[in-house]
Amino acid sequence: MNHEINREMIELSIPHRSEYVSMIRLTVTAIASSMGFDIEDIEDIKVALSEACSNAIMHGGCSAEENFVVQFIREQKRLTISVSDFGKGYSVQTLQDPKLEELNEGGLGIFIIRSLMDDVKIKTGSSQGTSITMIKNLREEA
């Protein structure tokens, strides 16, 4: 895959079932690795994408028979990943950063995604589903 790529899209449609999350990690590892991301960045992307998929599966409000969509856009210098479900959505305003000193488990996933990726956008609303788009930039070679 050494040919010049300007912009290519890969899309997966995945059942709302937890056993598929590890398969998505394998897929994104292959994509990110072929683009030249280093091991640390690949680990960041794996965790962030898993968090978004876990969110879709747990909070999307869809049945296991329905699918959600993971879209990868590979460009020269960045990888953009969107995870979209077609569930009931939730209010972003209710997503607060976790306060670990109070040992609060909620909201950790989104907080982790925002920490690990370079840019994150969340689109959600009642009955229009949720879409989390995250970008990781390839680091300039020293």
Place this chain on the structure above:
Amino acid sequence: MALKIQKSFNEEEQLWVLVLEGEVDLHTAGILKKAVNEMLEEKKGSIRIMGDQLEYIDSTGLSVFIGTLKQLQKENLNILVRNLKPSIKKLLNITGLDKILVVEN
């Protein structure tokens, strides 16, 4: 990859040693939670997690740690973690969990 769990009670140090091998994610976090609950039902004690062969964990697994810590702290017990991969240490760092758990080496 699945998750394999080995648990044993170290009488000398009076704590549980939990060896995690594989991946803790949404699919396997329930297995971890069940194992930890069974351990603490059998005997209350701090838990040392051996991370040598822990390849992956995310918030679903960290939430199990946080929930367990809530129980343990009431009895002045704790969770200790040892030999974690750099990527997992990074995750504990950004979530601030490294200040609440005891990170050994």
